[in-house]
Amino acid sequence: MSLEDCLIQLDGLSLPASIGIYDHERAAPQPVDIDLLLAIDGTLAVRSDDIRHTVDYDEVVDAIAALLASRHFNLLEHLSQAVLDLLGARFPVRRAEVTIAKPLAVPRARRVSVSRRAEWKREAMKVVAV
Template identity: 45%
Template sequence: MAREMAPEMDRRIFIRDFRLKVSIGIHDFEKEGPQTVIVNVDLHLAPADKAHGDRIANVLNYDIVHDGIVALAGSRHFNLQETLVEAILDLCLAQPGVIEARVSTEKPDVYGDCRVGYEARRRRAGR
């Protein structure tokens, strides 16, 4: 009797509305101190090779992504949101099992009547 294959599951991990203080911007007033930046991350994961067994060792630990973004945001001054997003994409795609990442940033305090931001999506090379 042939073993029945489990249906492939679409798996994602996300971080929503992550508020950070980031040194970011090209204008002199933006270089005076950090600004609030809202980060959203959506990670598309490869199908699982094995059941997770309710063990953190068998899944992507989102603490690594969260803490990596915190470290990255505090590591330097970013002139552009695009540069920050690209750096976060690099971090995310370096994690095992991540095949695609979508990252957005928003600066909610630039204008009083809206938020401005940038979003990019990238797939792991070879996928």
């Protein structure tokens, strides 16, 4: 982690998803719980107090919800990569960690989850004195 990094956590996001390999999972959406950790260059945001210099959490949630609504996913592993690909393509994140859980997957378990992380090379923001 560099000095200018800001860590943004979004925990406990619950969204419907068509996910799974079994017929009953394909028949109806089920909830998935998503935890995100996003590392952004916070150089400007910490000084400007301007949403344009950070990640808009609502936009992140809307983008993930749209991804989940767009198609069926067989595996949590594949879905977690699709979420990372989306975050890297649409948002100014340096690093991201995602954990996606299916709370209804195994009746005798609280949940089943997959965690993945990715990193992107981004140019550092510059603070300009005015």
